Amino acid sequence: MASDMKRTVLIVGVCCTVLTLWLVPAEPLPLTGFRSAPSRSTPERQAANEIRAKLREENALLQRLRLVDSLSARLVSSSTGPVFVDLPPVADPEERSMLSEAVRRQVEYLRPGPVDMVVGVSYVDLRFGNHPDYQRGQRSWADYFSGTVDGQSYCLVSYPFRGEDPTNPRSRSNLGNAIRDQTSTRFLEDTGGPPTDLLGPCSFYLVHGAPGVAIRRWLRNDGSRLAWSPWLDGRGMFPPISDHRGPFGEWDRTRYDVRGSFGRESMVGEGCLAGRIDACRHAVLGRTANMDPRYISPLTHPESYIELEEWISSGDSRRRQPFAGRERTWMGDLEAEFGRDRFARFWTSDQTVEDAFTAAFGEPIEVWTMRWAQDRIGIQKAGPSVDLLSVLLTLVALLACIGISTATATRRRV
C-alpha cells in the first residue's frame, strides 16, 4: 500500500505542479471596450477625439453656468412664495396649472418652516446655453443648483425638455409630455400619502434651509444620490426582494426590475448588506463607480461641473450605485425615522458629515446605514459559509444514512 500511495502521490503532485505553473498567476481581465482593445485610430485621431471630449465637457459646464445664472436671477427677483415655478413662454396654461398644482401639493405636504430659502422648479430647453460652435450639447437629466443671489439663498431644480428645432419643421416640443410624466399621480399607490416628488434634494433645502459647508460638499461629491427623493412616490419603488442571489450564490440577472429600473447592488452595496461596516461607510461617503462595464467609460463627467460652485447634482443614473438607486430615499428615511428637528441639526451642522451624523442621531453613519439597507433590501450572507444548523442537519442526515446501512447489513442473509 505504501509504494502504491507514493506512486499516486507522485503522479498527482506532478500534475498539480504543472497546473500551478500553467495557471498561476491568473490571467488578467479580458477587458472589452474602446479602452483596452488595441486602438485602430491613428494617434492624431485619438488626440482629436480627446480634444472633442474636452470641448464637450467645457460646453456642458457653460450650459450649466448660463442656466444657473439666468434661473437664479429670475427666481430671486420673481419669487413670491416658497417655490417658484418657472416655465418657458411656450408652455400652455394647462401645463402651468398642472405643474403648479403638483408643486403646491408637495409644499403642503412638506410644511416648510420659516427658513430663508426660495426654491425654483423650471423646465429649460435641453440645448439652452450651448456655445455657438457646439450646438449639439444636450442635458439629459435634471440639474440641481444652490447658492445665494443678493443675499437670498436658493435651490433650483431644472428639468430639460426638447423644444422645437427651428431648422427642422417637423420637430415638436415635448414640454407637455415632460411635465405630465413628472407630475402624474398615476404612479401613486396611496393618494393619502406623500405626493409626487418634484423637488428632489431641494425639498430638504426648502424645509431646513441651506446645509452646512461639509454637508454641501458631500452632496456635491456624489452624496446627492442619497437625497434624490424625500420619499417613495411610486416611481422607482422598492420591489420586494427575497433572494439576492441565485441558487448557487450567483448574482441573479433576472432580478432587474423593469418597473423601477433598478439593477443589482454594487460590490460595495453587497458588502454593506453582508454586514461589512466599512462597505456601508463607503456606500454613503464614497463616490460611486458610475459607469457601464460594457464600455468602461464614465457615463457622466461630474468632475466637470465641480468648478461651478452652485452645482449640486446632475442626472439620475442608477447604474452601479451601491444599492442600485434605492439610496435615493436615504436622507428622507433618515428624517422620517429621527424627526425633523434632529435632521435639521445634522443638515445645518458645521461639523464633518460623520461627526454631524453621530452628534445628531447618536450612532455612527455606517451603523445606521447598515440597518437601513438590511431593513429595506435584506441581509446578504457573504461567502460560502455553512451555518451551524445546516452542519447539524448534514450530520443528522449522515447518521440516518448510517442507520439505514446498518439496518440493511444486519438483516442480510446469504
Added chain:
Amino acid sequence: MCRLNLVLATLLVMPLGASLDGQTTRPTESELVARIDSLSVILDRADSVAKIADAVRREERQRLLGGQIDTLQVGPFLVVTPVGQGSLARRYFERAWARYAAFVGTERTAIEGRVFLYGKSESLYGLDSRGSIRVTTRYLSRNRDRAIGRILGGVIAADLPEDLRTWVGDFYIRADETRELEWAYRSLTTTASAAVSDCYDGVLDRCWDAMGLDHQDEWATTWYSASERRLVVRRLNTSDIAGARASCLDAQRDDACMALLVDQDAAAGIPLPLGTRMTLLANALSLGGPAGYRRMAADTDASIKDRLVRISGVSADSLISSWRTEVFQGRPDGRSATRKLRWSSLLWLLVLAGVSTRSTRWRLT
C-alpha cells in the same frame, strides 16, 4: 504634432483650481466661452491633421490589401472578401440573393450597386468601407445562410415605405420556406389572441385583425379578450405605471388594463409576430410577381391592407385565404422528428451495448 500634444496636454489639465474642498475658482461665462473658442480652433486643426493621418493610413492599408482581396459580382451587388474566401462567400450570397430575386425580378432595388465586405474583422481592417456594408464573421450567427439573408433583406427593406417596414420588420425571406410556414402555423396556434383564434377557425376577416391591419383604433378590444389583454400588459414595458399595472395584473381589473393599453401604439400590440406577417407579404408578392414588388415599393398612400391586396392582384378575401391555406399546408409534421430520434436512439443503444460487452464480467470471448 509635438506642439499639438503640448497644447493638448495643457488644455487637458485645465481647469485649474477645481477641487472638492469648497475652494473652487468659479469660471466666468466669458472665460468659458474663450476656452471653448480656443478649443474649437485647436479641434479644427487637430481634425484636419487627423483626417490626413487617417487618409495616409487608409491608403497604406489599401496598398497592403491590394493583392489580398477578391471582388465578386453577385446579382446586382458586389461582395469584397479576402482571397481564399471567395468561393464560400459567393455561395452564401448567391443562395441568399436567389430567394429575393424570385420576388424582386429585374426591378431596381436599394441593394443595386451596394458593396458588402465579408470576412473576419481583422482581415477587413483598412478597407475603405464608406458606403459599403461590413459583414464580419465574428458577429455573424453560425447559420451563415440565415444571417446573410437577413442582411440582404435589411438592405432591400430600405425600399419599403416606412410604415410597411415597421409592420413587416426586416423583409427577411428564410432559406427554408417550410420552416417559415411551420413557424407561422405555430404562431397561429399558440398566440393568445381572440383574433388569431378566430383566424385559425376560418373567420377570414379576423385574419386581418390578427395581422394588425384592421381595427387599429380599437385594437385592444378587437384583437384581444380581457384575459389576453392582461398578457399584453405583462409583455409590454409599461415601466412607470406601477399602480395601474398591479391593478390590471393582480386584481385583474380590465379597466386598469385598458387604461394602460389605450396610450400604447397599435403596432406594439399586433398579435402575430413579424415573421408570420412576412409570410403574408411573401404570399402577396408571389401572387403578384415582380410587378407586385414594383407596386409595393411605389405605393405609399393606401393602408397596408389595401396595398397588400394591390400587390397580390387578387381580392382581400382571396389573398388572406391563399395565405391561410399555405400556412396550413406548412403545418409541422411532428412525426418526422421522432422518426430521426428513433433511429439515432437505436444506433446509440447498439453502440453502448457493444461497449458494455467488453466488460470483464461477462466478456463473450
Added chain:
Amino acid sequence: MFQQILFTQWKSVRSALIPIAIASFGLPLLAVQDLALPKDLSAGDPIRALQAEFIFDTWQLWLPFFPILAAILGSIFAINAWSADHHAGHIYALALPLPRWKYVIWKMGAGALLLLIPVTFLSVGSLVAVASFDMAEGLQGYPFLFAQRFLMASLLAFGALFALASGTTRTAVLVMTVGLSVIFGGQLLTFYLSEHILAFDWQLFDWFGRAMVEWPGPFEVYFGNWNLIDV
C-alpha cells in the same frame, strides 16, 4: 480490521483518485482565470470597481460545477465502498468475525477518509487560486469556507449513496422506482386536480423540490452561496 477495509477501498479507487484529485485541485484555478486586475492600474482606476462585476459574471459560470463535483465524488466513493461486497455477494463480509454494524461503520469511515483526499486537494487549489491574483478592495477569498461547504456536500452524497448501495441491487432499483413513481404519479395527479378544481393549487414537484433543497431539507447544503470570492 479498519486498515484492511481502508486498503480494500483504496485498491479499487486509486486509479480514479488520480484524475479526481487533479480535477479538484485544478477546478478553482481554472475558474479564476481572466479575473486578475491588469498590472499597471492606478489605485483609483475605475476598472478596480468593475472587477467584481467581471468576477461575478465569469465565476458564476463555474458555480454549478462545484456542487456537481461534490455529488459525483460522494457517489464514486460510496459505490466504491460496496463494490467489492456486491461483486462477491457479501459472503466474505458476512463470514467475518465482526458485528455487522461495526463493519458498516468502519466501511463508511474508510470511504469518508478517502473522500477527504480530493476535498483536501480542492481546499489547496482554492487557496492557490485565491492567492494567484489581486483582488480589488472589498472582495475577499473564502477558501476554507468553500472547502467546508464542498466537504459537507460530498459527505451528504456519500452518505445517501452509501445507504442506497448497502442493500442489494434489487432493493436499490425498487427504492428508486417507487420513489420516482410516487413523485411523477403524484405530480400528474396534482396537475390534474389543479386543472379541474379551482381552489386546488398545489404541485407535488414544487413542494418536493423545495422540501429537499430548502431549509430544513437534506440537500440544502447543495444550494447556497458557492462563491469562493465574495464581498
